[in-house]
Amino acid sequence: MPDASAHDSLGDEDLAAYRSVLEELRTELEHREALKREGADIPIGDITYGKQAGKGSGATERFEDVAIHGQVAQQLAAVEQALARIEAGEFGVCPGCNQAIPIDRLNIIPWAATCVSCA
Numbered sequence: 408m409p410d411a412s413a414h415d416s417l418g419d420e421d422l423a424a425y426r427s428v429l430e431e432l433r434t435e436l437e438h439r440e441a442l443k444r445e446g447a448d449i450p451i452g453d454i455t456y457g458k459q460a461g462k463g464s465g466a467t468e469r470f471e472d473v474a475i476h477g478q479v480a481q482q483l484a485a486v487e488q489a490l491a492r493i494e495a496g497e498f499g500v501c502p503g504c505n506q507a508i509p510i511d512r513l514n515i516i517p518w519a520a521t522c523v524s525c526a
């Protein structure tokens with residue numbers, strides 16, 4: 408009997424891929440946070456991560472949108488929460504309806520906490 412809180416379509420390899428994309432995002436966001444604190448003008452469009460990881464290829468564009476809107480701190484929190492959910496074995500499961508979040512959604516937004524209906 409599989410754990411009810413685990414995503415039924417995600418194996419260890421998939422989770423490792425998401426973790427690696429999320430960790431890259433976290434590193435980049437922390438870097439941007441630090442630059443922002445120093446008052447630096449943060450250039451947009453210099454992001455290269457995510458492209459080498461097939462699973463997270465959609466995250467790059469999405470992330471640039473977020474960065475443009477200046478929500479770096481908020482984004483960083485979401486990424487950290489997603490990493491915590493991977494550690495807890497809850498990644499990819501919507502807490503609202505307890506259903507698996509579709510892989511397509513996770514590939515575009517790896518830090519998505521909920522399914523589209525509950526978002």
Ligand SMILES: [Zn+2]
Nearest residue numbers: 501504522525
């Ligand atoms: Zn839901």
